[in-house]
Amino acid sequence: MPEGGTFMIFYETGSILNAKSEAIVNPINCMGGLENGPMLLLKQAYPENFIAFRRACRLRKVKLGRMLVIPLSPREGRGSDPRYIINFPVKKHWRHHPKMNHIREGLKDLARTCAQFRLHSVAIPALGCEPGGPEWKEVQEGIMDTFRNANPIRIHLFPPPDVQ
Incomplete structure (x- = not known):
């Protein structure tokens, strides 16, 4: 367990859909645009999340720094699915590049959200690590700094595919 003893990091490869966690983090924009990567995978696997996300965007409820949590319905015979x-x-917009200050602000709310929902595990992809966005190392450090003093939690971290 890392310094502080409050969280454990498990580095994962492959699809975030295979994560054994109570929640999966989905990087989104505030305008409702569909993007490649985790967002597209999650739209296909959990269409109810995408519908709720698009509705929240139309109502202007999606804001930088604030998580939008969508509870998932249990699926028959699939006990390992995430709950959220x-x-x-x-x-802000799907055409814009992610900024590290927005990710840091969001990470604070993510930690608060995990505590509020009493989550024991969460799967996090490489937030904003796309061309023009922050470097993975900076995002990884932000995640570590944020969760160092948070409630105990297992983090299943999915670095970008090109990082070993």
């Missing part, structure tokens, strides 16, 4: 999708706004 935590939509994490990383940028």
